[in-house]
Amino acid sequence: MHRTGVVRGVLVAGIALGLTGIGALAIHSSGGLGVSGPGAVSTERGAEKPAWGVEHSPSASEPEAEADIAVARSLSRAFQRVARRVEPSVVHIESFRRVPEYERQSPFRVRPTGRFRLERSQIGSGAIVDPSGLIVTNNHVVQGADAWNVRLSDGREFKGELVGRDPLTDVAVLRVPGASLPALAFADSDRVDVGEFVVAVGSPFGFANTVTTGIVSAKGRSDVPLPGMDENAYQDFLQTDAAINPGNSGGPLVDLDGRIVGVNTAIASRAGGSEGIGFAVPANMARAVIDSLVKQGAVVRGWMGVSLEDLTAPIADSLGLAPGSGVLVSGVTADSPAATAGLRERDVVVRYEGRPMRARSTLRAAIALTPPGTKVRVSIVRDGTPRDVVVELADHAEITGVYRLTDVGLVLRNLTAEDARRLGYRNLEGVLVVGVERGGTAERAGLAVGDIITQAAGAPVANARTFSRLVREGDLASGVPLGVVRGEERGRIDLKR
CATH class of the missing domain: 2.30.42.10 (PDZ domain)
Incomplete structure (x- = not known):
């Protein structure tokens, strides 16, 4: 793919814009065009008018012009219908992380109070895809967070529950309590054609229910260098020129029938805002990930x-x-x-x-x-x-031996006898930490790449599946104790949200 500029994940608080509010966005009123100086000429009433202005009297209405205007108005009505149909199903999402509070004992010493406060880490968008309250959004909107606030277009707010997320496709699912919520259907993204009209809806820069229009510019885009995305990520993006900005992440890209054709994810931009190159996870990929996350809590590939x-x-x-x-x-x-x-x-x-x-x-x-x-x-x-x-x-996972535990932000590999010998251990069973997600539960607990986890909740860990089960059965709110080997040291780390 030919690209210019830098491809950026559409992160409201993490695209080098530092958006915790919208004070950084300058908004100017749209006044008339004022021209003065040498390049202007005076009218009889003393007002100046542009030298390039050419006066002409409008000709009689031409049938061709009327037909063109009728077509334009028809298209405008089509976009209006889509907006009315889709807006009630688009939500605004705020992600929060728990931050410890400290108290100062002296000018040079502070100590933790044991209390925590919630600090907003991201804002983004999402779409209701099931009347029971299932919402699709982007992984990068929800990752590293401990709580989520979801606001519907009618002003109602709910505490979101994380159903699951998949960093390799940048898709996540939240759930809010509800019944008969207005849900959007999915289109078959394989049947979407380049040049087809699409509409993006979301909360760019925090402005909820913003509607922009464009076309599908290309299909099957890959090798898009998104910040923080795994090198093994699955990319098969739709490309669109509909304006997508920070805050649109997770919002729907829909066709003229109001069906989801993609989940807005990223932009290519030099300045951080829309420059006419946006990327969306195709609907067929998003739907498969959602089904797996809802049924199994993870994507089994x-x-x-x-x-x-x-x-x-x-x-x-x-x-x-x-x-x-x-x-x-x-x-x-x-x-x-x-x-x-x-x-x-x-x-x-x-x-x-x-x-x-x-x-x-x-x-x-x-x-x-x-x-x-x-x-x-x-x-x-x-x-x-x-x-x-x-x-x-x-x-x-069974073939490669690599398991992703997205709920705690860990990538694990079963510790083989060869691994143990290479690392200088004998008769050691456990799982090897090969990846730790930035800002995730595991990183906050102190786990690091190269650690070997031998126990969880007091039980031996023979493989990654056993570890995953023990963590799921444990109480992450209170903390799941882990037995960890790091170099020549052995110790305990509490895995706690």
């Missing part, structure tokens, strides 16, 4: 065991295919589901479960968001001949 490449012109020419008509299989892992199903290197995947595949990012995300154990139909072209294969996907 499928794994096929293939390396993929975009079908560029040189590769496509060598295979007798059109560029972008599929995705090249550049490698197959031995004994993987793909190998078992008979996929080979230089196969070209053209459809996945009936969905056309034209970009590596789209296929990679589709595989990852399919639950393990699912048998999927993959349509390929091999040596110019189309054929179908059926692949039963494996569990990505």
Whole structure:
């Protein structure tokens, strides 16, 4: 993707704008155009008028002009209908984190009081997607926070409950108490065309229920360098020129029927505001993540065991295919589901479960968001001949041994005997910390990359799944005690929200 400027996550309090209010935004009243000096001429009444002004009397109304105006008014009415339909389902979200309070004992000494206060850390947007109160937003709007305030368009406010979040797609789900709340439906984002009109709704700079319009500028955007996003993130963005600004994060991008086609996530900008390049998580990806978070509390990803490449012109020419008509299989892992199903290197995947595949990012995300154990139909072209294969996907976490515990901000890997020997330990069981989310519960507790967790809540930790279960069953409000090995030291860390 050709990019200019810097791509920024649309974080209201974290895009180098420092927005805890809106005092940094200068608003000017729109007055008339005043011109004076050498470049102006005087009228008979003494007023000055621009030298470039040309007077002409309007001609008689032309049928073509009337028809154009009618079309414009019709489009305007379409946008108005969308705004009326969507606005009641768009919410304003404030995220808060617990900050310890201190008291000063002397000019050079302070001590914690044991009390905490809530400090606003982010603001963003969201969309109600189920009448029971489920709200989709961005992970970066809610991560690192301990409490969430959700305000509806009618002024009602609720305390939000975090259902789950997925840093690898930047999607999160909150829940508020309610019944028969106005919910938006999802469109099939695979069927959205470049050039199609879209409408973005959200709270840019804190101004709730702001509506902007534009078109889908491109599909399948990837390799967008978002601050703080994992290098293994799944990106398959819709690109739009609808104005998206800090505070729009998590708000819906909808079609003219008012259906969600994407979740607004990021912008490419030199100055930090909209410059006509915005990115949204496509609806199909968001919906799959929501389903997994609601049903399982986490995203359980499928794994096929293939390396993929975009079908560029040189590769496509060598295979007798059109560029972008599929995705090249550049490698197959031995004994993987793909190998078992008979996929080979230089196969070209053209459809996945009936969905056309034209970009590596789209296929990679589709595989990852399919639950393990699912048998999927993959349509390929091999040596110019189309054929179908059926692949039963494996569990990505079990294959890689890497588990993400987003509720506490930890990335863990099962400690193998080889890991233990390499680190200088013998007969040690546990899980190795390979990632700690900034601002998350684990970081605040003091866990660090390289730590080995051997116990949780007094029970031995044999693997990451055991650890996850023990933490879920424990009381994070009071603290879950962990047995931790760090270098040559052993100690206890309380994992506490």
